[in-house]
Amino acid sequence: MKHIAKGIALLLDETGLITEVIQDNMAFFEDKNPCGAPLTAYLYDDSVQKSFELIYRIKKEGAAFDWEMHARVGGGNHFLTFSGIKIENGIIMVGTTSSEDTETFLNGLMEINNEQLNKLRYFIKKKGGQEAKIGNDFSMYNNMSSLNNELANTKRKLIKKTTELERINKLKDQMLGMAAHDLRNPLSVIQNYADFLMEDIRKGSVGKEQYELAKEIKESSEYMVQIVEGMLDISAIESGSISLDREDVDLHRLIQRAVSLNRPSAEKKNIRLDISLCDESCDKLIDYHKFQQVLNNLISNAIKYSEANTTTTVGIEKDEEEIIIYVADEGQGIPEEDRHKLFQPFAKIDVEATAGEKSTGLGLAITKKIVEAHGGTIDVKTKVGEGTTFYVRLPG
Structure with a gap:
C-alpha cells in the first residue's frame, strides 16, 4: 500500500506571519483560517525561539532543512520536521512528521503548480544542491556586502x-x-x-x-x-564667470598682430621673431582679445627666458582634426622637475629671466584656462639647453 505523507505547506512573510495555507492534509489548523497569525502560535513554548532561529537562517542563507519543532497539531502534541526556502515575497515553509516524509509529501503536491514548491522539492531531493544553494546565497550576500563596502568607500571619497x-x-x-x-x-x-x-x-x-x-x-x-x-x-x-565674446577670427592676422606687439621687446634683447604660417586660410570662432592674451603670454615668456642672438618662432599648422598654434624658442629649456609646475598659479621654477625681468607666476595658468575655455589643450615640449615649444591645440 502506497504511503501517503502527512504535512503542511505554508507561505509566510519575512516576520513569520502565515499569509497562505498551500496544503494541510493533517488537520494541523483544524479547519481554522490561520492567515495573519504567526507560526509560533501553533508551536509549544520550547520551540518558539527555535522557530525564530529557523526563519532567520532561511532569510540569511536562502534555505534551511530538517528542523524539528514541538507543534500543536489538531490540538494534539507532535514533533514535526520543518524545511523552508526564501522567495521574493516571503518564505515557503513545509512541515512533516519526519525528514524522510518531507520529499514524499512534496511529491504528493505535484499537482500544485508552484514554482517555489518545486524549487524546495528539488533542493530537498538533491542534498548536494542544498549546499550549492546556500553557497550561492552566501555569494550573493558577500556581493551585497561588497556593494555596501563600495558605497562606504564612495562616501569616504566624497x-x-x-x-x-x-x-x-x-x-x-x-x-x-x-x-x-x-x-x-x-x-x-x-x-x-x-x-x-x-x-x-x-x-x-x-x-x-x-x-x-x-x-x-x-x-x-x-x-x-x-x-x-x-x-x-x-x-x-x-568662479566660472569668464565669458567668451566669440567672433570669426583670422588666426594668421592674430599671430601677426601678437608678434608685432612683442617685437620691440625682442629687439631690445637682440632676439629674432619669426612667423611660420600654413598655406591655407585659417579662421576660427574664438574670443579675439583673450586669445591675444594667450599669444602675448607665450611670446613674452619666450623672449623673457631666451638669451640674445636666438630665434623665437610663432607658427600655425592645420589638418582635418585640429589647429595647432606653437611658440618655439631657443632658450634655456625647463628642467624635468619643474615641468609639472608650469600651469600652476604662483608656481616658481628654477629658470631665471635672462635680463632680470619680473614674473607674476600667473601667465601660464591664465593661458591654460583660456585655451580650455575654448575647448582646446596646451602642452609643452622642452629640453634643457636647447629650448621650449608650447603647443596650443584647438578643434579643427
Whole structure:
C-alpha cells in the first residue's frame, strides 16, 4: 500500500506571519483560517525561539532543512520536521512528521503548480544542491556586502573630496595673502620714491637721479598692475564667470598682430621673431582679445627666458582634426622637475629671466584656462639647453 505523507505547506512573510495555507492534509489548523497569525502560535513554548532561529537562517542563507519543532497539531502534541526556502515575497515553509516524509509529501503536491514548491522539492531531493544553494546565497550576500563596502568607500571619497575642496579654498586665501605680500613691496617703493622725487622737485633739483627714480616707479607700478590683473583673471576663470565674446577670427592676422606687439621687446634683447604660417586660410570662432592674451603670454615668456642672438618662432599648422598654434624658442629649456609646475598659479621654477625681468607666476595658468575655455589643450615640449615649444591645440 502506497504511503501517503502527512504535512503542511505554508507561505509566510519575512516576520513569520502565515499569509497562505498551500496544503494541510493533517488537520494541523483544524479547519481554522490561520492567515495573519504567526507560526509560533501553533508551536509549544520550547520551540518558539527555535522557530525564530529557523526563519532567520532561511532569510540569511536562502534555505534551511530538517528542523524539528514541538507543534500543536489538531490540538494534539507532535514533533514535526520543518524545511523552508526564501522567495521574493516571503518564505515557503513545509512541515512533516519526519525528514524522510518531507520529499514524499512534496511529491504528493505535484499537482500544485508552484514554482517555489518545486524549487524546495528539488533542493530537498538533491542534498548536494542544498549546499550549492546556500553557497550561492552566501555569494550573493558577500556581493551585497561588497556593494555596501563600495558605497562606504564612495562616501569616504566624497568626504576626502570635500576636505580637498576646503584645502583648495584655504590655498586660495593663502594665494591672495601672498599676492598682497607681493604687492606691498612695489607699493612701498612707489610711495618712498615718490616722496623723494616730490622733495627734490620742490628744491628745483631734477636730474638723472630723479629720472631713475621715476623709471623705478613706472616699472614697479607696472608689475603691480600685472599681479592685480592676473589675480582678477584667475578669480573670474575659477568662479566660472569668464565669458567668451566669440567672433570669426583670422588666426594668421592674430599671430601677426601678437608678434608685432612683442617685437620691440625682442629687439631690445637682440632676439629674432619669426612667423611660420600654413598655406591655407585659417579662421576660427574664438574670443579675439583673450586669445591675444594667450599669444602675448607665450611670446613674452619666450623672449623673457631666451638669451640674445636666438630665434623665437610663432607658427600655425592645420589638418582635418585640429589647429595647432606653437611658440618655439631657443632658450634655456625647463628642467624635468619643474615641468609639472608650469600651469600652476604662483608656481616658481628654477629658470631665471635672462635680463632680470619680473614674473607674476600667473601667465601660464591664465593661458591654460583660456585655451580650455575654448575647448582646446596646451602642452609643452622642452629640453634643457636647447629650448621650449608650447603647443596650443584647438578643434579643427
